[in-house]
Amino acid sequence: xxxxxxxxxxxxxxxxxxxxxxxxxxxxxxxxxxNLGTEGSMLVGALGAYAIGVETGSPWLGAIxxxxxxxLLSLLHAYLVVYRGASQFASGLSLLFLALGLTxxxxxxxxxxxVVGFDQWDVPLLSSIPFVGEILFQQDPLLYLSFxxxxxxxxxxxxxxxxxxxxxxxxxxxxxxxxxxxxxxxRTGAVTFGGMLAGLGGAHLSTAYxxxxxxxxxxxxxxxxxxxxxxxxxxPSRVMAGAYLFGCAIALGPALxxxxxxxxxxxxxxxxxxxxxxxxxxxxxxxxxSSPAELKRVFENAPPSG
Numbered sequence: 001x002x003x004x005x006x007x008x009x010x011x012x013x014x015x016x017x018x019x020x021x022x023x024x025x026x027x028x029x030x031x032x033x034x035n036l037g038t039e040g041s042m043l044v045g046a047l048g049a050y051a052i053g054v055e056t057g058s059p060w061l062g063a064i065x066x067x068x069x070x071x072l073l074s075l076l077h078a079y080l081v082v083y084r085g086a087s088q089f090a091s092g093l094s095l096l097f098l099a100l101g102l103t104x105x106x107x108x109x110x111x112x113x114x115v116v117g118f119d120q121w122d123v124p125l126l127s128s129i130p131f132v133g134e135i136l137f138q139q140d141p142l143l144y145l146s147f148x149x150x151x152x153x154x155x156x157x158x159x160x161x162x163x164x165x166x167x168x169x170x171x172x173x174x175x176x177x178x179x180x181x182x183x184x185x186x187r188t189g190a191v192t193f194g195g196m197l198a199g200l201g202g203a204h205l206s207t208a209y210x211x212x213x214x215x216x217x218x219x220x221x222x223x224x225x226x227x228x229x230x231x232x233x234x235x236p237s238r239v240m241a242g243a244y245l246f247g248c249a250i251a252l253g254p255a256l257x258x259x260x261x262x263x264x265x266x267x268x269x270x271x272x273x274x275x276x277x278x279x280x281x282x283x284x285x286x287x288x289x290s291s292p293a294e295l296k297r298v299f300e301n302a303p304p305s306g
Contacts, residue, residue: 006255007248009135013209015247016143017042017201017218021225022232022239023153024197028074029229030157031190032170032294036092037077038198039222040099041070045199046206047103050213053115062115063142063203070199071192073099078191082184088298100216110213118142118208140208142200149197154236166190170292198222220273227276234291249275 021038028035035041049066053059077095080086123137123144157163168176169186176183205221206213224246232238253268 003255003259005131005134006258007251009138010251010255011244011248012135013139013143013247014250015243015245016146017205017209018221018225018228018246019146019240019243020149020201020204021198021222022228022243023149023236024070024194024201025226025229026194026232026234026236026239027153027157027166027197028191028194029295030170030234030292031166031187032173032292032298033078033081033187033191034088034092034226034295034298035074035077035191035194036089036223036226037073037095037099038092038194038225039218039220040092040096041073041195041198042202042205042218042222042225043096043099043103043216044073045070045202046217047107047110047202047213048199049203050115050206051106051110053117053207054110054113057116059116059118059207062207063200066203066206067196067200070202071196074195074198075188075192077195078188082187082191096222104215107213107215111215113213115207115211115213117206117211118204140204142204142208146204150236150240157236167292170294173294198225201225224272224276227279230291231279246272246275 021042024041025035025038045066048069049059049062051062052065053062056062073095077091080091081088118140120138121141121144123133126137127133129137155163157167165176165181165186166189169183169190173183176186201221202218205217210217225243228239228242228246232242249272252271253263253265256263256268257265
């Protein structure tokens with residue numbers, strides 16, 4: 001394959017785990033809660049999926065376990081910030097460190113163990129389309145599921161009653177209370193669902209992308225996902241485009257090295273994070289001004305309403 005196809009195909013594969021996590025964070029932040037523990041949800045999801053995949057031989061059971069693990073960690077975050085009034089930033093970071101410790105402890109037994117992961121599945125007819133087929137339709141089932149997840153999250157958020165309630169919790173929490181809804185329930189559900197998607201992203205990373213487990217394998221993708229939500233202005237479709245952009249930044253290094261280009265590995269590893277900083281520097285202030293109202297209170301360190 002050409003360098004361009006390699007980078008784009010690798011970008012789609014490498015960006016899928018980020019996209020799952022960013023979609024989940026979009027739902028969470030639309031309700032007014034930011035989750036810096038997204039990285040931790042991806043980590044426990046990656047280990048949960050890998051461990052269950054090893055023990056059962058079923059990658060699908062592994063993916064479900066990954067989503068459950070990610071959701072449980074985010075449920076703890078929701079409890080701390082929604083019901084106990086803890087700082088959203090402190091809680092998210094604390095749970096990230098908890099996830100690092102737990103996965104290091106319980107994941108040691110699975111390092112080097114083979115897993116039955118998701119195989120590449122070529123979509124009939126579409127996979128044979130020149131250029132596009134190689135990039136989009138010669139991938140794994142979890143990646144194809146992510147194609148459907150983007151319009152599904154958009155539809156639920158903007159075209160259903162539950163989506164309206166979630167967005168109202170992030171924009172006008174007091175009005176939910178006036179109409180008899182419990183804002184805490186809406187936010188807890190949104191944060192937990194967001195964690196489940198982050199866990200699914202971790203599952204994709206360990207059982208479809210790398211087919212391996214090693215300590216701290218998420219390597220900052222969760223933080224990239226949180227930054228991507230701001231970059232995408234809380235829009236699921238823009239999240240998809242942004243995730244693939246960052247995925248291409250991740251795929252660039254291996255593609256160049258495979259062709260014999262002698263470029264410092266540490267420099268290549270820094271490219272996605274430099275890109276994140278550049279994007280936030282250029283777009284950060286403008287996009288933050290359009291964030292959900294309750295989220296602005298978090299950034300301004302003001303107590304949430306509702």
